[in-house]
Amino acid sequence: MTTRLDGLPGRRCSIAGALDVVGDRWALLVVREVSLGAHRFSEILRGTGAPRERLAARLGELVSAGVLERRPYSENPPRSDYHLTKAGRDLLPVLQALMQWGDRHIADQPPVELHHHGHRITASWVCDVCGERVGRGVEHHVPERRVPADG
Amino acid sequence: MTTRLDGLPGRRCSIAGALDVVGDRWALLVVREVSLGAHRFSEILRGTGAPRERLAARLGELVSAGVLERRPYSENPPRSDYHLTKAGRDLLPVLQALMQWGDRHIADQPPVELHHHGHRITASWVCDVCGERVGRGVEHHVPERRVPADG
DNA sequence: ACGAGTTGGTTCGGTATGCGAACCTTGTGG
DNA sequence: CCACAAGGTTCGCATACCGAACCAACTCGT
Numbered sequence: 001m002t003t004r005l006d007g008l009p010g011r012r013c014s015i016a017g018a019l020d021v022v023g024d025r026w027a028l029l030v031v032r033e034v035s036l037g038a039h040r041f042s043e044i045l046r047g048t049g050a051p052r053e054r055l056a057a058r059l060g061e062l063v064s065a066g067v068l069e070r071r072p073y074s075e076n077p078p079r080s081d082y083h084l085t086k087a088g089r090d091l092l093p094v095l096q097a098l099m100q101w102g103d104r105h106i107a108d109q110p111p112v113e114l115h116h117h118g119h120r121i122t123a124s125w126v127c128d129v130c131g132e133r134v135g136r137g138v139e140h141h142v143p144e145r146r147v148p149a150d151g
Numbered sequence: 152m153t154t155r156l157d158g159l160p161g162r163r164c165s166i167a168g169a170l171d172v173v174g175d176r177w178a179l180l181v182v183r184e185v186s187l188g189a190h191r192f193s194e195i196l197r198g199t200g201a202p203r204e205r206l207a208a209r210l211g212e213l214v215s216a217g218v219l220e221r222r223p224y225s226e227n228p229p230r231s232d233y234h235l236t237k238a239g240r241d242l243l244p245v246l247q248a249l250m251q252w253g254d255r256h257i258a259d260q261p262p263v264e265l266h267h268h269g270h271r272i273t274a275s276w277v278c279d280v281c282g283e284r285v286g287r288g289v290e291h292h293v294p295e296r297r298v299p300a301d302g
Numbered sequence: 303a304c305g306a307g308t309t310g311g312t313t314c315g316g317t318a319t320g321c322g323a324a325c326c327t328t329g330t331g332g
Numbered sequence: 333c334c335a336c337a338a339g340g341t342t343c344g345c346a347t348a349c350c351g352a353a354c355c356a357a358c359t360c361g362t
Contacts, residue, residue: 005257009200014253015183015246021257025174025320032166041339049160051321056340066256077328079339087256094248095166101245102165105217105238106156106172176349192310202350207311228357230310 021065022091026050026058028098031084031091034068039081067091172216173242177201177209179249182235182242185219190232218242 005017022028026048033047045055059082062068067088072080084091156168173179177199184198196206210233213219218239223231235242 010180011184011198011200013183013250014257015250016180016253017257018249018253019176019179023174023176023179025170028170028174029161029167032164033162042337045339047162049162052340053322053342054320074329074338077338079328087252090252090255094245094252097245097248098169099164099166101238101241102167102169104241106165106168193308196310203310204312204351205349225309225358228309 018094022062022067022094024058026054027062027067028091028095030055030058030062031067031088032095034082034084034088035092035095039083041081044082062088169245173213173218173245175209177205178213178218179242179246181206181209181213182218182239183246185233185235185239186243186246190234192232195233213239 005012008016008020010016029048030044033044038044038047063070066085068082069085070080070082156163159167159171180199181195184195189195189198214221217236219233220236221231221233
């Protein structure tokens with residue numbers, strides 16, 4: 001399974017591996033749409049604004065990558081819809097992080113909001129080990145490669 | 152500032168806005184490299200594996216977008232290095248979320264690790280309001296647009 | 303002083319990828 | 333019988349991307 005990282009340029013890193021799967025123009029928007037309840041091709045098409053052929057190709061790749069699952073719901077005519085797998089659902093924190101960044105640095109009013117328990121989520125990244133908020137005070141540890149000296 | 156969201160296809164959304172800025176093949180890898188201490192052009196080049204011309208263009212765009220800051224450190228020859236702005240530092244949670252996803256679904260051993268307080272970070276997204284972990288139980292609330300019915 | 307090497311890029315030509323528009327197949331409604 | 337919708341595929345063009353070469357300014361070795 002580590003083979004996904006082979007063949008990528010640059011530092012060997014699971015960020016690069018993740019971006020290789022979902023780092024293109026449409027993949028994360030597709031995940032957003034499906035997570036919002038858009039399961040049919042035409043709904044995802046409208047929601048993302050992607051070109052039809054691009055979307056068809058990307059849906060196939062996301063299914064191959066195990067992010068989406070394709071479920072036929074009609075034989076004649078052949079029709080399927082798309083659902084998130086476990087891996088797809090695990091992308092929600094990425095979307096939330098991107099959304100929070102976009103809210104802060106791109107838009108002045110967030111057009112899509114995430115809620116639970118009746119209130120809007122404003123979330124932080126918290127370390128499972130010590131319970132502390134992560135963000136500042138993080139040292140990056142690179143096992144067996146040079147870290148360029150800070151100029 | 153909300154103008155960044157205009158002109159984008161699909162649902163008006165700060166995720167799309169964020170992806171419009173950092174959603175290409177190299178941007179987030181550049182942020183990763185700079186956050187790891189690679190500030191010079193050639194260091195970022197090595198770390199990302201991007202083609203030179205692509206990298207030059209992307210660095211310029213990230214500077215324009217306010218994610219990076221370019222600091223001249225020599226007049227003759229003209230030389231600059233690159234540093235994260237506040238907005239750039241605010242992308243670290245996105246990188247952490249991507250890394251965690253990549254660790255779980257792409258690589259079997261993470262080649263780059265984030266540490267603080269001497270232990271490896273395995274973090275969760277926690278709601279600031281109620282302190283609960285986010286992921287399941289999230290309702291998506293879309294203010295003034297149709298939510299496609301769940302099939 | 304002279305050539306090789308480093309840094310931080312730009313230019314060039316070919317290829318891959320993305321794009322909008324048109325088309326296709328199966329089924330439904332009038 | 334015709335129009336229309338869903339879920340794509342095919343086509344031709346435009347852009348983006350890529351590796352390699354080039355370049356200007358300086359430094360280092362001799």
